[in-house]
Amino acid sequence: MRAEIPFFPPDLFADDRKVMLELLQEIGTAREQKFILGTRTADFEELLRDSLGAADVVACGSGTAALGLVLRAMGIGSGDEVVVPAFGCAPLASSVLEVGAKPVFADIDPHTMVVDPDDVERRITDRAKAIMPAHMFSIMADMPRLVELAAQHKLRLLEDSAVAQGAVLRGTPAGLWGNAGVFSFVQVKSFGMPGEGGAVVTGDPELGRTVRMLRNHGQNRRRFVYDIVGTNSRFDEIQAAFQTYRFAGFPARLERRAAIADYYTERFSRLNGRAIVPPPPGREGRCYYVYCLQVEKRDELRDHLASRGIGSHVYYPQPLPLQAGFAPHAPAGGRWPNAEYASRRILALPIYPHLSDSEVARIADAVCDFAREDGALR
Structure with missing residues (x-):
């Protein structure tokens, strides 16, 4: 009887189990008892920021949450439209709806299955505020063309690069072509982890600063002082330490x-x-x-x-x-x-x-x- 080859492997992190247990012990018994947004999260963000050459990387609760945080930081809301692919994962539409805006669905290229820039352009109206392409499976969207469209129509450009961490197109990493991009660290992604998590990556320091406040109830530097209305989308210290360890591989x-x-x-x-x-x-x-x-x-x-x-x-x-x-x-x-x-x-x-x-x-x-x-x- 031949061994089964599962599509979703059950042993993705088997080789690193000992490290995970050591981190659980170390962080769980540390004096500071800091389990979210501590020094390990900051170190992980710095590692990603330096590796990408980004202005800021903000770790948050999931890739889905990352999309919503960026849309809010961009000021997109009621009455606005965001052009998204018709083919892809639910957050492409749900994140837009959750900020009160309307997703406008554009068709895809039949071979690559990424959004078709020509159809994106046909869908742009005077209510459009952003284009949100998604890199699909193994292929990045046509970012050079989408950058041109965003500039021509004065729109924000948000990359759903949740599945594309590590991809590079014309020397620019996925996530850094537009105003911001997002990664997902859910288990089966290219840099997945044993849990839920994501990140916003951006070349715009001010946008990063706003996202950083939004993920932590609107707090900036002082606890219980709320500069804006935010939400809870904070990153786990154990996962941050584990991902930092695994990044070299x-x-x-x-x-x-x-x-x-x-x-x-x-x-x-x-x-x-x-x-x-x-x-x-x-x-x-x-x-x-x-x-x-x-x-x-x-x-x-x-x-x-x-x-x-x-x-x-x-x-x-x-x-x-x-x-x-x-x-x-x-x-x-x-x-x-x-x-x-x-x-x-x-x-x-x-x-x-x-x-x-x-x-x-x-x-x-x-x-x-x-x-x-x-x-x-x-």
Whole structure:
């Protein structure tokens, strides 16, 4: 019986368990009994800030919270519009709605599955205040074009780079193309941790200062003195210490993900260009958080992989504006054909860094065997 290859591995942090237990003991028994926003959080923020060349990095409760904090810091609220992708995770729309603004859904590029700048431009009205692109799976959005659009229309630009930490496009890291970006440290992300957390990254010190107050009830330097109305989105000291420890290994983990993606893409280059479509090759603007195929017979391939003990995952089975929670905020009868097409076809393969070479080959073999049986192999 062959061992299963899960899509979400249960042992991401197994090698670091001893370190985590030591940090629990150290922080839990320290004299100061400081479990949030202490020196370890400050050190973690400084580490990220220096590695990115950012003006500020503000660690907060989650990637979702980070989006809302930035939107509030930008002064976006009732009556404003924010152009977001129609294809992606719920916070793209919910964070906008939570500040009282309206998400305006733009379609995606059919191959890369990131937001289409041409459709973004078509959706901009005089009520628009920001563009919020999302880097998807392994591919960064077309940030050079989106920077131009934001400047041309005098809009703020907020990158949802939650899945793209470590990606670099034309020498600029994900998160630093616009006014601000966000990262997510939830377990399965490229720099995930065993818990919930996120960060705002920005080249604007004033925007960073406002976010820093908002995450801590509006307090600045003095406790119980509230300069603005904020919320509770503070970062955990144990997680900050753990992530600081693990940061040195982050480049190697990114490289392993990229090497697996290179192998997949080379193996899948012989697949029929319509029935099974791999992502575009290359490493520019990539972090390979996940590796997604577009598959004409998606559910059949998923069942085929499962029969061989290989996990897979369907991301975003329906575009955001067609989901019950967000449809009331989208134009009646609206269509987003490329997002709808991707939702029917997308299937993600395992790509976490501690997959062995033999496991990676086994996954690729299974996909190619399916393609051969289906006549999709050239």
